[in-house]
Structure formats: C-alpha cells, structure tokens
Amino acid sequence: MSQPHAESRTLIAEDLLLLLMDDEKGRLAAASYAQPLFGGALLAELALDGAVEVEEKRGMWHTAKVHAVHPPAGGAAPDPLLARAWEVVAEKPRTAQGLVDRLGRGVRKELQDRLVARGILERRETKILGLFPSTTWPAVDVQHEQQVRASLRDCLVIGLMPTPRTAALVALLAAVDQAYKVLAPGDLTSQRGELSPREVKRRAKAITEGDWAAKAVRDAVAASQAAISTAVMVSTTTAATST
Template identity: 35%
Template sequence: MPADHGASTLAEDLLLLLFQPDSAPPGPAGATGESTLAHALAGAVLTELGLGRHVRTVPDGVGAIRLEVVAQHPPADDILRHAWDYLARGPRGIPAALDAIGPDLRDPLVDRLVGRGDLRRSHRTALGVVDVETFEDGGSGRRERLLAAVRETVVEGARPQPRIAALAALLSASGTLPQYGPGIPWTAAVVARAKKLEQESWGATATAAAIARTVTAAVAGHL
C-alpha cells in the first residue's frame, strides 16, 4: 500500500504532470531539460508559499520585487519549509531563489510520488553495466485528473481554482504545454488562454498573484 504523505504540494503535481510515459526512457523530466525542470519546480514551491501566505513581497529599489518570509508562519510541509528557511535568511529576488531552491527538488519529489503510488519506479541495466532508473504511471489516476483540470482551463476556458491555474501557468511558462496534444491542442486560443493565466490573479490574493506572475516570467526567462 502506498505511504500516506498527506496532501500533495504544487511542485509534486507539476512534476507528475511533467512525467511523460511515452518518453524513452519514461521519466519525470519528460521532454523538458533538467535546468528548466529545476526552475519550474522551484517556481511551483515559491508560488505555493505565496498562496499559503508564508511569504510576501518587498520592493528591491529598482522596480522588481524580492521575497521575504512572514515571520512565525512557516509551512508545515518539509520541502516548502526548506525553501522558507532559505528565504528566512534575508529577502531574495525570485530569479536567485529559483537558482538556489531548484536543483535539490526533483529527487525528494519523485520519492513522494512513488511513495504515494502515483509513479512506479524500477531499474534496468543498460549496456550490461549502467543502472538506469525508469518510471511508469502508478495507476492512481491522479495525473489524469490533474491533466483533465488543466485541459478544462486552457481548452474549454473553465474558471480554474488557483492551484490549477498555477499549474497551467507554470506548464506554459516552462514551454512544456505543447507536448500534451492532442488532448490539449496547441491552437491560438489555447496559447492565448495559457499566456493570460501567466499574467492574471485567478482568484489569488494580490500578493500571491504578484509572486506567481513574477515566478512564471522568471521561469519563462530561463528557457
């Protein structure tokens, strides 16, 4: 039975969506490069800290924003707490925070997805000597549900919940949304809705929306 790790984080949901069962070998990076993956996952972490009101924005004096923690309001989740502790050392610009937080996220997030049963991990030997880690869909159905919610938002124009809007915006900013066809056709209407999600508040607080917009712009800038 899969281990119970509680509610999933936005970064876990994003990584699960980025899992590409048809890639060779199938894996959570899918068609996106590791650098882009790291920044996208870090963007999801920062966005969730904003949605949870664990961080706030402060001006940096040159027209951009920095993030600082809300004192005495750390997140309960260990991965989010690690990012919060980093920001607690002092306000950080979002690009710097993405660079610092992103590289260490993939492995613990994969472990959570495997532990929850969303992914199934196995190993095989390549060329007789190299141990290659491979993944399959775990059969939980959660990836399909998340993808259906994103599809309703960007294809059908449904009004999304903040977390789904954030997922769609991060997929768009990371350049990975086109790989979900034909279910999510890369049409002009879909592109327009996805770009709009990168820039709108979608029901989040003003602070969370400002963080999310800056995060998605920074993720897109790393492509």
C-alpha cells in the same frame, strides 16, 4: 500495489512532475531545467499559502525581492519540503531569480521519492546496453495525474475559471512552454473544434494574467514564472553556444 494516501495533498511541484513525466518510460520531459522549474513551483506554493510575498516594484531600476511572511500552513507538521523552502526565503530577501535555483536544488529526486512512497510512481533500476546504470520512474497509478490534467482541460480548453492552484500550475507550465504539450490529443477538442497550440498558449497567458487570486499571490507567481523563463533561456543559449 501500494495505494497513494488520499488524505495527503500533493504539492504543485509534484503535480508538475507528474504532468512532465512520460508515464511509460518514466523520464522527465523538462530535465534540463528541472531545478529552477521545481524551485519556482515551491515558491508559488508558498505564495498561495500566504507564507511569502513580493515587495512592490519601486521604479525601473529596482529589482523586487521576495520576503518571508510566516511559516507555511500545516500546523505542527508542515510539509517538510515547503518548510525547508520557506527557511531559505526567510534567510534574507532575495529576488525570485536568485531563489528558484536555490530552492530547486535536489528537489527533483525528492519529489520522485515522495511519489514512489505514495504509490503513484515506481522506481526501476536498469542498465543501458547492459553496462550503464539508469533509473526510471514509470507511473503505476495515474488517477491523480488524470484529475490534474482534467482541471487543466477545464480552464484551457473548456474555458472554466481555474482555482488558484490550477492557475499557478498553468503559469509554471507556460514558463517552460509545456501548457499545450501536457494535454492529451483528445483533450484539445471543444465545442468549437480542436484547439491549436497557439490558442492554448494564448489562453494560458490570459489565465496567468487574470484575476484568479489576491494581487500578492499573483505577483509572487508571476515572479516565479519570469525567473523560470529566464533560467530556461539561459540554459538554452548555453547549450546552443556549446555545440
């Protein structure tokens, strides 16, 4: 079995994908709104790198826009996904709502392919009922995913201060109401007993609104979170009215 490249940092979008994938079935829990979710994750990553920022809101009727500041970190060889996302932001100022779908277009498959190349997922081609082609992406190395989940438990259950990357990940999970669901049942027990979904959601909200990074970064992540939440609401409403 191939091993993941330890020296290479995973993107927040990749961590998000791993958390939301069923390790055995190889399917994504949030497939219906994957595009804005992963687009928002790329936008949040650019914000953490200081590559983009959200302008100050100037009144009730003003919609703040995202501006490119400088290319993402990485020297002569930045991450290609982040570099492409930054180029989209740099085209012209856009709202976060206008960016998340644009940035997330086609990203899910690319993230899966990247994780296969790193030996974390495996691509399997099957047929449903022996007729219809289907592709699944089961996990083959869960070590990194377990580390990410442990970081989430540290802040959501134990109450430790999250790193900026973990706090951004919490904000993105909260946007799709998955902060509680990605924790294993055994992870929800603290010294005060087992936490309820409501308590985990409350803690996720507190982390998202906390002072975990510079204001410019928090503003950009908050804009990404709001844009994803809106996209999910629209998707849910559309699905409900079409049935």
